[in-house]
Amino acid sequence: MRLNGAEMQRATGGIWHGDAPASVxxxxxxxxxxxxxxxxxxxxxxxxxxxxxxxxxxDQAVALIGDAEGVxxxxxxxxSKLEVGDTLQALGDIAHAWRxxxxxxxxxxxxxxxxxxxxxxxxxxxxTALGFSVAATxxxxxxxxxxxxxxxAVPENAEIAIIECGISEQGEMSRLAAMVxxxxxxxxxxxxxxxxxxGGLSGVVREKALLLSxxxxxxxCALGKDVAALMQANHIVLPKCPVSxxxxxxxxVSWQLNSCVLTLTYRGEQAAIQLALPARHxxxxxxxxxxxxxxHLQQRSDKAYSLADIASALSGxxxxxxxxxxxxxxxxxxxxxxxxxxxxxxxxxxxxxxRALSGRQIAILGDMAELGEASENAHAGFDIEGLDDVxxxxxxxxxxxxxxxxxxxxxxxxxxxxxxxxxAFAAGDTVLVKASRSMHLESxxxxxxxxxxxNAV
Numbered sequence: 001m002r003l004n005g006a007e008m009q010r011a012t013g014g015i016w017h018g019d020a021p022a023s024v025x026x027x028x029x030x031x032x033x034x035x036x037x038x039x040x041x042x043x044x045x046x047x048x049x050x051x052x053x054x055x056x057x058x059d060q061a062v063a064l065i066g067d068a069e070g071v072x073x074x075x076x077x078x079x080s081k082l083e084v085g086d087t088l089q090a091l092g093d094i095a096h097a098w099r100x101x102x103x104x105x106x107x108x109x110x111x112x113x114x115x116x117x118x119x120x121x122x123x124x125x126x127x128t129a130l131g132f133s134v135a136a137t138x139x140x141x142x143x144x145x146x147x148x149x150x151x152x153a154v155p156e157n158a159e160i161a162i163i164e165c166g167i168s169e170q171g172e173m174s175r176l177a178a179m180v181x182x183x184x185x186x187x188x189x190x191x192x193x194x195x196x197x198x199g200g201l202s203g204v205v206r207e208k209a210l211l212l213s214x215x216x217x218x219x220x221c222a223l224g225k226d227v228a229a230l231m232q233a234n235h236i237v238l239p240k241c242p243v244s245x246x247x248x249x250x251x252x253v254s255w256q257l258n259s260c261v262l263t264l265t266y267r268g269e270q271a272a273i274q275l276a277l278p279a280r281h282x283x284x285x286x287x288x289x290x291x292x293x294x295x296h297l298q299q300r301s302d303k304a305y306s307l308a309d310i311a312s313a314l315s316g317x318x319x320x321x322x323x324x325x326x327x328x329x330x331x332x333x334x335x336x337x338x339x340x341x342x343x344x345x346x347x348x349x350x351x352x353x354x355r356a357l358s359g360r361q362i363a364i365l366g367d368m369a370e371l372g373e374a375s376e377n378a379h380a381g382f383d384i385e386g387l388d389d390v391x392x393x394x395x396x397x398x399x400x401x402x403x404x405x406x407x408x409x410x411x412x413x414x415x416x417x418x419x420x421x422x423x424a425f426a427a428g429d430t431v432l433v434k435a436s437r438s439m440h441l442e443s444x445x446x447x448x449x450x451x452x453x454x455n456a457v
Contacts, residue, residue: 001026001098001152005063008039008082011097012090017071018080021062027094027152029145031057041065041094043087043145050087065090088144092179095148099181105135105158106300108292109180111165111173111211112188112224113204114346115285116142119188120162122289122317127160129313130297130305135161142166147176165211168370170198173207177214185211185239186292188224188285191345192374200372202234209236222292225284243295245288253294253307255287264290264311271311276319276326277336278356281349286314322442324350329448332427338434339441342368344378350434351384359428360388364420364444366413366435367394391416394439413440417447 003011005020026038029050034040034057042050044067051070055077058064063080064071071083084090099107108123110116117137124136135154140146142164154161165176177185190205198204209231212221222243223231229246231238245252253266260275262283275282290310297305319325322340329335338350347368354361363384371378380399384390390407392400393416401409410416425431431448435441 001154002156003094003098003101005080005082007097008065008094011093012065012082012084013093014065014082014084014090016080016082020082021080024062027065027091029091029149034060036060037062039063039065039082041087041091042067042070043091044070091148092144092175095151096179096181098154099151099179102154102156102158102161104156105154106160106184106296107180107182107216108160108162108184108186108296109165109177109182109211110162110186110188111167111208112186112227113191113208114343115188115224115281116164116166117320118282118285118323119186119289120164121320122285122314123162123292125317126289126293126310126313127162129316130309133157133159137162137164140166143168144172144175147179151180167207168198170203170207173210174213177211181214181216182211183216183219184292184296185215185219185221186224187211187221187227188288189345190227190230191343192371192378200374201230205230205234206236209234212239215239220295222288222295224288243291245284245291251291251295253287253290255283257283262286264307266290266294266307269307271306271308273311273315277324277353279324279349279353281346281353282319282324286317289314324353327445327449329425329431330450331425331429331448333425333429333431333448335445335448336430336432336434337442337445338432339366339439339445340437342366342434342436344368344371344381347434348382350432351382351387354430354432355386357430359430360426361386362389362391362425362429362431363387364391364416364431364433364441365393365397365400366439366441367396369436369438391420393435393441413443417443420444420447 003024024039027041028034028038029041029043031053040061051066054064058077065082071081110120124134127134135158137150141150167173192201198207221239224245228244250267253264256263260278262273264271293310325337327335376399379396392407392409401407433441433444
């Protein structure tokens, strides 16, 4: 980022107390991560007030940004201070001002109920392998705090920026979309995730669709499986010429999966990728990523790229930590660590992938969060037939345990860990571990892979 004080004032509608800085190279909201020369922006929440920490970094800060109450409390600090109405809104406004200066950068915004991070990492891997300068979301910085931080970290010379946009409440997507103003808006898939905060599946569809409402001029959208039909069912008008993975034409990449060999097809050309797992949701994401890459490159690159070029670039992809990562357990078993998060679609996809593997198949599954009234049916509806052993954790998973008396049910993660300490999985076994983040099943992964338990709850 490189903005001056006048630009930040125009973006936020704020008032400078003291001289507006000639240049600001970063905006930091966490004093623990503060770098000399940044501006410090104080966020305020129900249980914290960032204004209280400004004094600790005031001697390093080029400026301080706070609300009226906070700026008044900073009267003894000599820094220039930008007073704004709401600091969270100001963070987004400053990020948008920087986004509008990234005129040479193609901004790809990704949302959806599942597959956001996998698709983002595939696109980042693919474009980087082709030689493009790529910036992308790190960790889970995909909300009203994380998205502006991601945007502000995009260097001016980036050719492509890939921004995840995650939401849980109404109104969030409109703010994120306006902030990012994407050239390409991608919706991976929509299901009953976060329905508690968004008002059922229709509410999720309408809220996610707002990502398309702030497309940059000449921008386009890419839609994952069943998204176009959900949009149509909810009377949402799509932008012209969308790339839809469901389209029965040669504008998108089709796929076939034979064991771990993925074959992609595009306009008569074929290319193969060797996968680490026979995961159909990975195969679908590879085809989706290839479709987005080809459309973008055809429009924005002077060089002609073949499907083989794209497949080769994508072949170096590795899953992000906590998302179907293969880890060798002490016992010689293989653990599939997919405990970062879960929703009904991703949970069944993981179970189906496990079922396609040889050897004994063991699933350790925990509750999914934020499903609202659909939660009980969603948990009870999983197909776990044919698995050799199933361990279910949490109050919501009890509904699935009731239908499968041979499954082992535990009320808490701590109860499950106590029981699993006495169970030996062997070489040739594959153990899937999956739940929503709130279940902290990384403790189970640590137990299986290192013989130790950390952060058990």
